[in-house]
Amino acid sequence: MSSCQDLEEDPKADLTPGTYFQSQSDLDGAVASMYEKLARDGAWGFTSRMTSYFGSDDLTTDPGLNKADMRDFDRLSGSDGNASLRAQWEGPWKAIYQANNVLDNYEQVNSTEELKLQSAGQAYFMRGMCYYYLVRTFGELPIITTEIDVNDRPPRESISKVYDQIVSDLNMAIETLPPSFEGEPGKADQIAAKAMLSDVYLTMAGWPLNDEPKYALSAKLAKEVMDTGEFSLMGDYLSVFTTNNNSESIFALQYNVDAGLPQRSFGSSAVPLEEEALNGMTGWDDYYSEINFFLNAPDCKRTDDTFYTTFKLLQKPENTFDLVPWDSPRTRVQHPYYKKFRAGLGGDGVNETDTEIISMNPSTNKTLEIIRYPQVLLNYAEASTMSSGGPSSESYAAINQVRSRAGLDDLTTGLSREQFRDSVVYERAYEFAGEFGIRWFDIVRLQLLPQIISERAVENENALSPIAVSDPANYYLAPIPDNEMSRNPEWQQNPGY
Known part of the structure; x- marks a missing residue:
């Protein structure tokens, strides 16, 4: 689950604010860096951003291969040592620190008040949004709203106080942002x-x-x-x-592949391992749906567009494809996959017809819809x-x-x-x-885990932890990553971990 490529940081994002924030162009660069830090691989650019959400019924993963990080949370047995969990923790924090950088220094920039407030508003939005994902995932958090010393160890605050900060930040964003940025997507x-x-x-x-x-x-x-x-x-x-x-x-x-910022949870990530394209690329087999979640879907066109149920298996040396149903013994795990995440932006992920897969790519230009x-x-x-x-x-x-x-x-x-x-x-x-955490967050806020567990197929799914089945209450929150706990010895780990 580690990143397959190294993405270079813009060094201007890390310069001392007092020497860097001088013009509106400087401030625009800092705001752009804030978005980029969150979008990157190792943050929200890859499937690891939703590692702990695999306890949901719309997500599962391979029973083998290199999917242990996601598989552990699918079984409701994830731990604080889970390497991919760090992407869920560290990605939003990097964006929060950059947002604080903007908010601490935007007023001193030589620019118009309108443009400066627009920059501040985006930082308020980003900080509020990132805290929102963090609090729903990890519970109590330190509330950091200004630059801090590297040796500071702020305490975790109550969930209620974190939400107060989120509401404050988003209200500030509403006050300072324009209704829209016409022709500037992503802001x-x-x-x-x-x-x-x-x-x-x-x-x-x-x-x-x-x-x-x-x-x-x-x-x-x-x-x-x-x-x-x-x-x-x-x-x-x-x-x-x-x-x-x-x-x-x-x-x-x-996202922009050519600029070194790929989206890697479309395309190959959503393709079964046994599928191979004519260009020689195979699926990564990262995530797909649990069987009963698929079987309980409504009978409609959206369901047909959502799920991939007929696999295309390449036959060599003829380079023809056999079409087999998802539950065939010829498929690796006998699960339906997600059709809607295959193509990417107009086919820059999986380029295929009804009967063959022409090419496959793990890096796409497809936006991540929040x-x-x-x-x-x-x-x-x-x-x-x-x-x-x-x-x-x-x-x-x-x-x-x-x-x-x-x-x-x-x-x-x-x-x-x-x-x-x-x-x-x-x-x-x-x-x-299958979209970023939405189903899991419904399960959490409505306390649906007992129902989800009872409706899960016993056969052909990753086996659930017996402890989680008997007492699911502790598994609505993920553990704080172990490296973060080591840096903050006064913190108490979330219950159950």
Whole structure:
């Protein structure tokens, strides 16, 4: 699971701020470096960014090969020594430190107040977003909002205090960012900050804070994003995953293979090991769906576009392909894979027809979508319902937009508050199947692990840890990586590790 290539850092990002932050160009470079640090391999550029989320039912991995880091968390037996877990910890922290660098020094730059505030707003967004992923993954965290000495050892603060910081940062982003950066994809704007904060409030209403009044705040912000009219669902679900910065992309990290910044969780990463392209490249077999998650999917076009169920096995020396179903004994693990992550940007990952694989590549230019518009629609549907006595016509309209694009009929009317919420959670599971942490975070905030465990196939899945099966409560949070615990001897490890 280690990186397959070394990416060079821009040295200007690490210069002393007092000597570097002089012009708006300098400040723009520091902001760009903030995004780049998060996008890189070893942070969010590879499948390791979601190592601990493999406890979810939409993710599993090979029972052998070099997948132990992900396999351990799939079995709910991950440890603090897991090497890939460090990407989940260190990537966001690098971006937070760079955001602090910007916020500590932007005011002294010789530029207009408007441009300086736009830079600060992006830093507030980035810091809030990174803390949001960290707190949901690891729980209590040190709150670091300014440059600190390398020898400082700040304590971990309560989850509640971390969320207070996240809310403060995202509100500052909303205040300082423009509604959009027209023609500049990849920059966080005011709409992205509102969408992110809506998601934060929805999470705060669930475990561990259980702050139910936050449902209303979540619904309010989601509705504000919807009312802008700036975003709409793509007509074809599969095209979401073969295009960049499309009509439903609210915020995404940008990638450029030629510039040494590849996205490596599309293409080869989502391809079974036994598939080989005509250019000689084979699949990496990193991740795919659990069997029962696939079998429980709704019967619709979105499901057909999501899952890869007919494998293409190269026959040499004829260079022809046999087409075999996913559950054939000729396949390695008898699991369906993800179709939507194969192509990358217009085929720069897997270039194939219905009957052959022409070429395969592990490095793509495909953006990493952090917030897509259907997430806002479903957040609104759930939050508006949970903040009142039941679903309204607007709640139904929001979820039905997502269902209609999927090829499904409108949701049954007359559902109770809880029945409607469960329908939204189910819809979110398949709209965002395999996407960065979304299913896992629903499992965590709604405490669904006992249900997920009970519905897991006994045969042909990586065997669960018996301890986790008997007491899953300790496995909603990942352990703090061991190297970080060694640097902070006063910290207490999360329960269960």
